[in-house]
Amino acid sequence: MGKLDFSPIADTTRRAEIVALLRRAILTGQLEPGQKLNELRIAEQMRVSRAPLREAMRELVQEGILTSIPYAGTFVIDVTAKDIDDAYSLNKVLDEFAIELTWKLRDQRFFAELDRRHEAVKQATRDLDTTRQIETALQLHGLIYEWSDNSVLLETWQRLTSRLQMYFALHQHARNEPVPAEDVHETYVRLLKGKDMRAAQRHAREHIDLDFEELLAYARSLEQRASKGARADRAGHARGRPEGG
Amino acid sequence: MGKLDFSPIADTTRRAEIVALLRRAILTGQLEPGQKLNELRIAEQMRVSRAPLREAMRELVQEGILTSIPYAGTFVIDVTAKDIDDAYSLNKVLDEFAIELTWKLRDQRFFAELDRRHEAVKQATRDLDTTRQIETALQLHGLIYEWSDNSVLLETWQRLTSRLQMYFALHQHARNEPVPAEDVHETYVRLLKGKDMRAAQRHAREHIDLDFEELLAYARSLEQRASKGARADRAGHARGRPEGG
DNA sequence: GACAAGCAGATTGTCGACAATCTAACAAGA
DNA sequence: TCTTGTTAGATTGTCGACAATCTGCTTGTC
Numbered sequence: 001m002g003k004l005d006f007s008p009i010a011d012t013t014r015r016a017e018i019v020a021l022l023r024r025a026i027l028t029g030q031l032e033p034g035q036k037l038n039e040l041r042i043a044e045q046m047r048v049s050r051a052p053l054r055e056a057m058r059e060l061v062q063e064g065i066l067t068s069i070p071y072a073g074t075f076v077i078d079v080t081a082k083d084i085d086d087a088y089s090l091n092k093v094l095d096e097f098a099i100e101l102t103w104k105l106r107d108q109r110f111f112a113e114l115d116r117r118h119e120a121v122k123q124a125t126r127d128l129d130t131t132r133q134i135e136t137a138l139q140l141h142g143l144i145y146e147w148s149d150n151s152v153l154l155e156t157w158q159r160l161t162s163r164l165q166m167y168f169a170l171h172q173h174a175r176n177e178p179v180p181a182e183d184v185h186e187t188y189v190r191l192l193k194g195k196d197m198r199a200a201q202r203h204a205r206e207h208i209d210l211d212f213e214e215l216l217a218y219a220r221s222l223e224q225r226a227s228k229g230a231r232a233d234r235a236g237h238a239r240g241r242p243e244g245g
Numbered sequence: 246m247g248k249l250d251f252s253p254i255a256d257t258t259r260r261a262e263i264v265a266l267l268r269r270a271i272l273t274g275q276l277e278p279g280q281k282l283n284e285l286r287i288a289e290q291m292r293v294s295r296a297p298l299r300e301a302m303r304e305l306v307q308e309g310i311l312t313s314i315p316y317a318g319t320f321v322i323d324v325t326a327k328d329i330d331d332a333y334s335l336n337k338v339l340d341e342f343a344i345e346l347t348w349k350l351r352d353q354r355f356f357a358e359l360d361r362r363h364e365a366v367k368q369a370t371r372d373l374d375t376t377r378q379i380e381t382a383l384q385l386h387g388l389i390y391e392w393s394d395n396s397v398l399l400e401t402w403q404r405l406t407s408r409l410q411m412y413f414a415l416h417q418h419a420r421n422e423p424v425p426a427e428d429v430h431e432t433y434v435r436l437l438k439g440k441d442m443r444a445a446q447r448h449a450r451e452h453i454d455l456d457f458e459e460l461l462a463y464a465r466s467l468e469q470r471a472s473k474g475a476r477a478d479r480a481g482h483a484r485g486r487p488e489g490g
Numbered sequence: 491g492a493c494a495a496g497c498a499g500a501t502t503g504t505c506g507a508c509a510a511t512c513t514a515a516c517a518a519g520a
Numbered sequence: 521t522c523t524t525g526t527t528a529g530a531t532t533g534t535c536g537a538c539a540a541t542c543t544g545c546t547t548g549t550c
Binding site for chain 2: 530531532533541
């Protein structure tokens with residue numbers, strides 16, 4: 001008998017596909033923070049009924065990237081500087097923990113996967129594909145969580161990641177510059193391969209701090225803009241149209 | 246003009262009420278781990294249609310206390326010893342962080358609230374109300390998170406709490422003994438009022454460890470029973486988890 | 491002109507029915 | 521006996537329509 005490991009077949013429910021579509025639209029910034037999601041219009045565009053769409057939206061609400069107000073609508077979450085700050089400071093703590101757990105589980109496969117993901121980031125950087133660069137960088141970062149053998153920790157980080165990715169995407173959208181050319185993950189990878197766990201943990205903190213200040217500054221500027229036209233945002237004013245699929 | 250703070254009016258959607266009902270049923274152990282939720286039957290019992298019920302279920306799936314398999318059904322999550330272990334070890338880390346953040350924000354109101362919640366636990370203990378005892382103990386524990394002024398951390402902990410509460414409820418259901426009569430939170434409260442942050446953090450770890458072993462042992466016995474029964478695991482969600490890399 | 495009441499329009503929440511899929515039982519064939 | 525194909529029943533996934541609610545505009549009154 002052949003010893004082939006079959007991977008589970010794809011979820012064939014419309015709901016799952018809608019979730020994926022919406023999540024991508026949000027995390028890449030096609031749907032802007034604060035924007036209202038009109039169920040009828042989205043359902044029409046996707047050629048589905050509102051039932052699976054609404055179920056998908058509930059999932060994303062619980063995932064933390066949408067927020068829902070009964071009888072008013074469902075909106076992409078607003079990005080506040082405080083949120084970013086909170087998320088990052090928590091991320092630091094989780095990183096330290098993940099490194100600690102992963103440390104003694106590192107093996108040849110871990111290092112290989114680490115290199116593979118690092119390479120993916122560098123490739124995306126060369127391609128000047130900012131969206132993919134964010135994606136791959138977070139995947140590189142996520143390896144220590146996947147390897148930590150703590151499913152609750154992994155799940156927690158993945159939730160956090162959704163927002164972080166959204167924040168990053170916003171940031172990248174804002175500044176038109178393409179991308180940082182230098183490889184900011186070189187040290188991170190090297191330390192994860194090394195023998196000094198403390199050093200790796202320390203670097204994880206500092207590395208995160210890298211363009212944190214820039215991101216925060218951008219978030220604050222967003223807030224100022226928001227506080228001016230707050231009323232219009234809340235009502236779902238037709239400022240930006242959702243880019244259909 | 247009177248300076249009255251109005252609390253937000255209750256969510257008037259059926260969905261929200263269904264979520265609350267289901268969550269309570271799960272966290273109190275009325276719905277057992279691994280049990281399937283039949284949509285038609287539950288909808289009939291609650292006198293609602295399946296639409297809001299299904300949306301509610303999606304929320305609880307994302308909340309981590311239900312799990313869904315397309316075209317097969319939605320089930321209460323299975324409790325594995327590993328899950329409990331993972332949740333607790335993460336909880337320790339979060340506790341340390343929460344104490345650190347809260348420490349310099351403590352004030353008179355904090356201490357008052359601390360005492361109030363502590364009193365609630367003692368009251369539930371006197372009343373021999375195990376369910377409420379778990380509830381109040383977790384609320385006491387949650388104060389440092391609410392006070393930490395980090396919404397992401399709070400949210401993370403609340404997700405974790407759902408499961409912890411479920412685990413505790415299971416445990417309490419299992420052993421028919423009423424409750425521990427001694428006040429296990431006395432030291433915790435005292436240290437949170439004191440001046441030695443490190444001591445408080447240290448105690449948080451040890452306090453958690455208190456009946457952890459007992460809970461783990463119970464979870465392991467559950468697993469053995471499950472592996473024998475092998476009745477509802479046709480979808481494979483009770484088996485080992487081959488995820489990871 | 492200011493302001494409350496009330497009327498449309500649009501949008502969300504909910505319902506009942508239908509379609510797609512799974513499970514289990516049973517028959518046919520090797 | 522074991523396997524395979526078929527069928528019936530039950531359950532989940534999806535749809536279109538209706539009810540409840542919100543928003544903005546109009547109207548009438550002062």
